[in-house]
Amino acid sequence: MESSRSSFTRGMRDGIPICLGYLAVSFAFGIQAVQSGLSVFQATLLSLTNVTSAGQFAGLGIISTSGSLLEMAGAQLIINLRYMLMSAAISQKIKPDEKVFHRMGIAYGMTDEVFAISASHPGVLSPFYSYGAILVSVFGWTLGTFLGAYSGEILPQRLISALGVALYGMFLAIVIPPARENVNVRITVIAAMLMSTIFTYAPVLKNISSGFRIIIVTIVIAGVAALLFPRDEEAGA
């Protein structure tokens, strides 16, 4: 088992590409937040306290239309429910007797990307590894938001528009390499994209909100994959 210090350093190192990816996405978020009527400080605070991508973007829409707090809570619950599944998965990667304090600490920064590097981390996950990755990635997420909110208006519209795909590029960078290695993951990825496409365009189904759509697709596809392609213990996570 590594020392806490070296785990922390390694987490920080693995967090650097996440931090840089976040800079681009949160920059776009900062621009949009100011356009939705938030101040630079509010936009930055929102990123620092939430650390979610899809949830924050959806939240802006609700704030700018003065939606109810119940709607806000419900939207966040649905859009971010996947973190519950990710946290449940990470609960299996840490020591069974890990302190509550550390469990609460790593929960703060459980994003899609931090989850991805934590889940692919070999062996037992040290909370200090997570702290390193969280520190660096949250720094990028918050700084990018600040810069976007502060300077977004001076950038050309074309450049701002192009940043809209940054988040999706990052997601593909996470799912495609394992899909290339493992046929079961490949089928899962393709099936999820197909089902999500059907739910986006098919009559009736298209009325389901995007947050619910993601939850339904996740539960159905991951559930079917688990039944059809159960994982062997030795294969690791």
Place this chain on the structure above:
Amino acid sequence: MRNVYIYILVMALVTYAIRVLPLTLIRKEIRSKTIKSFLYYVPYATLSAMTFPAILTAVENTYAALAGFIVALILAFFRRGLLTVAIGACAAVFIVELIL
């Protein structure tokens, strides 16, 4: 507009609760092979569902978005890092929008 800070607080509380409850409540190793497998496939299913087809409407021009998607797929297939793939996708969108 309602007080923005109250919205931010609600968002932060709900999101943190979602993240912290499983980590603090699940103290034992899950033994069920099916549940373990399910948790393994969750991120792939979620991220894929979030990405497609949403990426096609992420920018105004569908062809530019499609170019971004294809470039990201290719770069990710050759195992480029998060940043390279994200910037490559943005660059493809930017270039196609310039041309069209």
